[in-house]
Amino acid sequence: MGLVGQTAIVTGAGKGFGRAIALRLAKDGAGIVAADIHAAHAEETAALIRTAGGDATPCVVDVASAGSVEAMVQCALAHGPGRVDILVNNAGIWKSTPTEETTEADWDRVLGVNLKGVFLCCRAVIPIMKAQARGRIVNIASIAARNGGTFSGIHYVASKGGVVAITKKLAKELGAFGIVVNGVNPGHSDTGIMAGLDLTAVRDALVKNTPLGRPAEPEDIADVVAFLASDAARFVHGETIEVNGGLVCD
Ligand SMILES: NC(=O)c1ccc[n+]([C@@H]2O[C@H](COP(=O)([O-])OP(=O)(O)OC[C@H]3O[C@@H](n4cnc5c(N)ncnc54)[C@H](O)[C@@H]3O)[C@@H](O)[C@H]2O)c1
Structure with a gap:
């Protein structure tokens, strides 16, 4: 229960990795702001945490919108003792189009959510963490940032490469203020992020090539x-940890 008394914002907490992360940080004692673009999913996660005896507030946010992110941070300050101790930048969207079929609108949205969203959320909490002289930021990137992706689109790969780079930049900028910044590169997981596409064959090949022989479970990332x-x-500090069952370990 090492996080008792701390407030954690988890973006994209309505499903998948974000829900598992929110549940896990709550188990460790943190008060959770479960932030997601889908209100019902954020509320479900917050309800699961409260049922398990934890403390959580749902919050609707579009991380690609500065105004929405500011409102999320105000929600976090109102939730607990006026602190933001932990920010987990997890919200993300995924697309798989070949480069020549990738539209400008899709590029802008994927970069807007996956990369600008991380910038906006960090920008909003940094003054609070500096005033506390303490903070933790964890950015969820992807194995695609390490290996160029297997079936991810160019916009997704670019966004996640950017997340790894800004994790290092933020570590250099914020370390002197007691703010520790790191990331995680998850490998493939059967969350809903690829819903609607039949990628069974590619997914099975990925699992076959994974030394530990299975996709990631959300709890693998949350731990x-x-x-x-x-x-x-x-x-x-400034690290992005690979969590992919050994699929990329060179
Ligand atoms: N699942 C994988 O195989 C995999 C692998 C590597 C990295 N990732 C990354 O992990 C993170 C979580 O993915 P997941 O697999 O749990 O996906 P998911 O689709 O299950 O969950 C993503 C959550 O983010 C929310 N979200 C989407 N856009 C948002 C926005 N603009 N503002 C706020 N919330 C928003 C969604 O509503 C959803 O609840 C993403 O950043 C993703 O890129 C996933």
């Missing part, structure tokens, strides 16, 4: 985020 958010990781 690593919980480590990075905890005091145990106090001297890990």
